[in-house]
Amino acid sequence: MKIMSAPNAAIYMVGGGGVGLSHPCDSHVYLIESSGEAALIDVGSGIEPELMKERILADGIALASIKKLILTHSHWDHGRGAAWWKRETGAALAVHRLGVDTLEKTKWPTSHVEKHGIPSEAAQVEYPLDDGDVIRVGALELEVIHTPGHSNDSISLVTRFDGRTVLFGGDTCFAEGGHGTVNAETDFRAYRDSVRRLDRLKVDVLLPGHKHFVMSRAFAHVALLERKLSGNWTDVVATRVPFFPTWWLEHDASLYDDARQSSTEQQNP
Ligand SMILES: [Zn+2]
Numbered sequence: 001m002k003i004m005s006a007p008n009a010a011i012y013m014v015g016g017g018g019v020g021l022s023h024p025c026d027s028h029v030y031l032i033e034s035s036g037e038a039a040l041i042d043v044g045s046g047i048e049p050e051l052m053k054e055r056i057l058a059d060g061i062a063l064a065s066i067k068k069l070i071l072t073h074s075h076w077d078h079g080r081g082a083a084w085w086k087r088e089t090g091a092a093l094a095v096h097r098l099g100v101d102t103l104e105k106t107k108w109p110t111s112h113v114e115k116h117g118i119p120s121e122a123a124q125v126e127y128p129l130d131d132g133d134v135i136r137v138g139a140l141e142l143e144v145i146h147t148p149g150h151s152n153d154s155i156s157l158v159t160r161f162d163g164r165t166v167l168f169g170g171d172t173c174f175a176e177g178g179h180g181t182v183n184a185e186t187d188f189r190a191y192r193d194s195v196r197r198l199d200r201l202k203v204d205v206l207l208p209g210h211k212h213f214v215m216s217r218a219f220a221h222v223a224l225l226e227r228k229l230s231g232n233w234t235d236v237v238a239t240r241v242p243f244f245p246t247w248w249l250e251h252d253a254s255l256y257d258d259a260r261q262s263s264t265e266q267q268n269p
Contacts, residue, residue: 002059003213004205006162009034009140011207012059015044015052017077018210022051027078027209030168031056031066032159034138039068040091041157041168042209046081046120047113053088066091068127070135070142072170072209073154074099076108076120083121094127094135096146099153129155147172147198149191150180156198164204167218171209173198177224177251178211192229199226220252 001021004011015022015029022029026044029052038061044052056063066089071079074095082093082103095103102108106120114120127135131146135157142157150171157168167173171180172194182191199222206218214221 001055003207003215004161004166009138009161011161011166012056012061013207013213014040014055014059015042016210017045019212021055023048025077026052026081027075027171028207028213030207031059031061032137032140032142033061033065034140036065037067037138038065039070039135039137039142040066040085041070041207042072042078042170043069043081043085045077045113046084049081049084049088063089068135068137069093070157071095071099071103072156072168072172073151074102075151075171076113078170078209079103079123080108080113080120082123086123092126093123094129095125096144096153096155097128097130099151100125100128102153131155142168145194145197147194149187149194150182152187152190154180154194156194158201158203161205165201166205166207167198167201167203167222169198169206169208169222173206173222173225174208174211175206175214175218175221177221177228178208179225179228180209188229192226195222195226195229198222217252224251 001013010033012031014031015026017024017026025047027042029044030041069091103123103125106122108114129144133144135142142159145156147154147156154172159166202219206214
């Protein structure tokens with residue numbers, strides 16, 4: 001499913017359990033393509049990966065054009081399928097340095113499949129990533145930002161695409177100020193600092209690891225999470241989804257300017 005296109009480049013959503021695009025255990029999986037070269041951002045759970053393969057082929061992408069598999073972090077819903085996808089495409093695997101062991105030694109102790117005794121397949125990592133690395137896919141450049149918090153190996157990827165700043169947020173930042181799973185092990189100070197870095201980018205587009213994506217004004221969604229993480233503990237764990245468009249007006253004050261402007265235009269055609 002193509003979600004963004006530019007001259008000689010495109011971004012597709014090819015997997016996502018929560019939106020029914022592939023197996024329900026899968027995180028969102030994006031494919032970016034530029035000048036005939038492609039990369040997957042996250043690869044899903046590895047359960048029935050053929051569903052995703054069919055989507056990619058239906059989008060007219062040749063599997064052999066996929067040269068890189070880039071994981072936003074090593075959690076099993078994002079990365080357990082890596083071995084299968086490496087075999088299927090011949091692509092090289094990239095994950096933050098702190099996630100290498102999980103992929104190469106199949107350390108997914110909390111995954112549901114492991115709990116039921118279903119084995120996972122190890123995948124060798126060709127590119128251990130660090131903060132500040134730049135990954136090239138055709139003419140596109142993806143900057144790696146280490147954003148620990150949801151997990152210590154979480155990265156976010158930022159690219160300029162057709163004049164817009166696009167953020168692949170993994171499980172660090174979801175739409176509407178949402179955040180990935182947190183628990184007693186979470187380093188909340190690191191999480192807050194990570195989101196502050198993302199907030200400063202003022203991104204236009206947010207393509208997260210779960211839930212819905214945002215095609216414009218995504219900075220407001222990131223800013224809301226920054227405010228939550230800078231506030232009280234209860235702000236972080238509370239879930240509140242107010243009715244649209246109230247949410248937008250509450251968290252992006254520039255929308256009032258838009259409304260003022262268009263009402264003036266209506267009065268003075
Ligand atoms: Zn995760």
